[in-house]
Amino acid sequence: MDIPSIKNEDQYEALKDKGYSKEKAARIANTPNAGKKGGNAKPYEAWSKEELYEQAKNVGIDGRSKMTKDALIKALRTN
Structure with a gap:
Protein backbone atom coordinates (compact mmCIF):
# COMPACT_ATOMS: atom_id res chain seq x y z
CA MET A 1 0.00 0.00 0.00
CA LYS A 36 -0.01 29.88 1.63
CA LYS A 37 -0.40 33.02 3.64
CA GLY A 38 -2.72 35.84 2.89
CA GLY A 39 -5.53 36.05 5.41
CA ASN A 40 -7.87 37.55 2.85
CA ALA A 41 -10.33 34.67 2.71
CA LYS A 42 -13.92 35.69 3.21
CA PRO A 43 -15.78 34.05 6.11
CA TYR A 44 -17.65 30.83 5.33
CA GLU A 45 -20.96 32.65 5.76
CA ALA A 46 -20.13 34.71 2.65
CA TRP A 47 -19.37 31.59 0.56
CA SER A 48 -22.00 30.08 -1.71
CA LYS A 49 -23.30 26.62 -0.86
CA GLU A 50 -21.49 25.32 -3.96
CA GLU A 51 -18.17 26.80 -2.74
CA LEU A 52 -18.69 25.27 0.69
CA TYR A 53 -19.52 21.90 -0.90
CA GLU A 54 -16.30 21.98 -2.96
CA GLN A 55 -14.24 22.85 0.12
CA ALA A 56 -15.92 20.03 2.05
CA LYS A 57 -15.09 17.71 -0.85
CA ASN A 58 -11.44 18.89 -0.83
CA VAL A 59 -11.03 18.04 2.85
CA GLY A 60 -12.97 14.77 2.67
CA ILE A 61 -16.12 15.50 4.68
CA ASP A 62 -18.57 12.62 4.34
CA GLY A 63 -22.30 13.24 3.87
CA ARG A 64 -21.74 16.68 2.36
CA SER A 65 -24.25 16.21 -0.46
CA LYS A 66 -27.13 16.14 2.02
CA MET A 67 -25.93 19.05 4.15
CA THR A 68 -27.45 22.51 4.28
CA LYS A 69 -25.22 25.56 3.98
CA ASP A 70 -25.17 25.93 7.78
CA ALA A 71 -24.30 22.24 8.21
CA LEU A 72 -21.44 22.57 5.70
CA ILE A 73 -20.06 25.56 7.60
CA LYS A 74 -20.23 23.68 10.90
CA ALA A 75 -18.61 20.57 9.37
CA LEU A 76 -15.79 22.63 7.86
CA ARG A 77 -15.11 24.38 11.15
CA THR A 78 -15.14 21.22 13.25
CA ASN A 79 -13.57 18.69 10.92
Missing part, protein backbone atom coordinates in the same frame (compact mmCIF):
# COMPACT_ATOMS: atom_id res chain seq x y z
CA ASP A 2 1.38 3.41 -0.99
CA ILE A 3 1.58 6.10 1.62
CA PRO A 4 0.26 9.37 0.20
CA SER A 5 2.72 12.23 0.21
CA ILE A 6 2.11 15.40 2.16
CA LYS A 7 2.13 18.57 0.02
CA ASN A 8 3.12 20.86 2.87
CA GLU A 9 5.23 18.92 5.35
CA ASP A 10 5.91 21.94 7.60
CA GLN A 11 2.21 22.70 7.96
CA TYR A 12 1.47 19.01 8.57
CA GLU A 13 4.02 18.82 11.41
CA ALA A 14 2.81 22.11 12.92
CA LEU A 15 -0.78 20.87 12.94
CA LYS A 16 0.22 17.58 14.57
CA ASP A 17 2.14 19.57 17.21
CA LYS A 18 -1.06 21.51 17.92
CA GLY A 19 -2.87 18.23 18.60
CA TYR A 20 -4.54 17.55 15.27
CA SER A 21 -4.86 13.90 14.29
CA LYS A 22 -2.54 12.65 11.55
CA GLU A 23 -5.54 12.28 9.23
CA LYS A 24 -6.87 15.80 9.79
CA ALA A 25 -3.41 17.35 9.58
CA ALA A 26 -2.78 15.54 6.29
CA ARG A 27 -6.14 16.64 4.84
CA ILE A 28 -5.41 20.27 5.68
CA ALA A 29 -1.80 20.15 4.48
CA ASN A 30 -2.88 18.56 1.20
CA THR A 31 -5.61 21.06 0.30
CA PRO A 32 -4.95 23.41 -2.62
CA ASN A 33 -2.94 26.44 -1.48
CA ALA A 34 -1.91 24.61 1.70
CA GLY A 35 0.25 26.82 3.83
Whole structure:
Protein backbone atom coordinates (compact mmCIF):
# COMPACT_ATOMS: atom_id res chain seq x y z
CA MET A 1 0.00 0.00 0.00
CA ASP A 2 1.38 3.41 -0.99
CA ILE A 3 1.58 6.10 1.62
CA PRO A 4 0.26 9.37 0.20
CA SER A 5 2.72 12.23 0.21
CA ILE A 6 2.11 15.40 2.16
CA LYS A 7 2.13 18.57 0.02
CA ASN A 8 3.12 20.86 2.87
CA GLU A 9 5.23 18.92 5.35
CA ASP A 10 5.91 21.94 7.60
CA GLN A 11 2.21 22.70 7.96
CA TYR A 12 1.47 19.01 8.57
CA GLU A 13 4.02 18.82 11.41
CA ALA A 14 2.81 22.11 12.92
CA LEU A 15 -0.78 20.87 12.94
CA LYS A 16 0.22 17.58 14.57
CA ASP A 17 2.14 19.57 17.21
CA LYS A 18 -1.06 21.51 17.92
CA GLY A 19 -2.87 18.23 18.60
CA TYR A 20 -4.54 17.55 15.27
CA SER A 21 -4.86 13.90 14.29
CA LYS A 22 -2.54 12.65 11.55
CA GLU A 23 -5.54 12.28 9.23
CA LYS A 24 -6.87 15.80 9.79
CA ALA A 25 -3.41 17.35 9.58
CA ALA A 26 -2.78 15.54 6.29
CA ARG A 27 -6.14 16.64 4.84
CA ILE A 28 -5.41 20.27 5.68
CA ALA A 29 -1.80 20.15 4.48
CA ASN A 30 -2.88 18.56 1.20
CA THR A 31 -5.61 21.06 0.30
CA PRO A 32 -4.95 23.41 -2.62
CA ASN A 33 -2.94 26.44 -1.48
CA ALA A 34 -1.91 24.61 1.70
CA GLY A 35 0.25 26.82 3.83
CA LYS A 36 -0.01 29.88 1.63
CA LYS A 37 -0.40 33.02 3.64
CA GLY A 38 -2.72 35.84 2.89
CA GLY A 39 -5.53 36.05 5.41
CA ASN A 40 -7.87 37.55 2.85
CA ALA A 41 -10.33 34.67 2.71
CA LYS A 42 -13.92 35.69 3.21
CA PRO A 43 -15.78 34.05 6.11
CA TYR A 44 -17.65 30.83 5.33
CA GLU A 45 -20.96 32.65 5.76
CA ALA A 46 -20.13 34.71 2.65
CA TRP A 47 -19.37 31.59 0.56
CA SER A 48 -22.00 30.08 -1.71
CA LYS A 49 -23.30 26.62 -0.86
CA GLU A 50 -21.49 25.32 -3.96
CA GLU A 51 -18.17 26.80 -2.74
CA LEU A 52 -18.69 25.27 0.69
CA TYR A 53 -19.52 21.90 -0.90
CA GLU A 54 -16.30 21.98 -2.96
CA GLN A 55 -14.24 22.85 0.12
CA ALA A 56 -15.92 20.03 2.05
CA LYS A 57 -15.09 17.71 -0.85
CA ASN A 58 -11.44 18.89 -0.83
CA VAL A 59 -11.03 18.04 2.85
CA GLY A 60 -12.97 14.77 2.67
CA ILE A 61 -16.12 15.50 4.68
CA ASP A 62 -18.57 12.62 4.34
CA GLY A 63 -22.30 13.24 3.87
CA ARG A 64 -21.74 16.68 2.36
CA SER A 65 -24.25 16.21 -0.46
CA LYS A 66 -27.13 16.14 2.02
CA MET A 67 -25.93 19.05 4.15
CA THR A 68 -27.45 22.51 4.28
CA LYS A 69 -25.22 25.56 3.98
CA ASP A 70 -25.17 25.93 7.78
CA ALA A 71 -24.30 22.24 8.21
CA LEU A 72 -21.44 22.57 5.70
CA ILE A 73 -20.06 25.56 7.60
CA LYS A 74 -20.23 23.68 10.90
CA ALA A 75 -18.61 20.57 9.37
CA LEU A 76 -15.79 22.63 7.86
CA ARG A 77 -15.11 24.38 11.15
CA THR A 78 -15.14 21.22 13.25
CA ASN A 79 -13.57 18.69 10.92
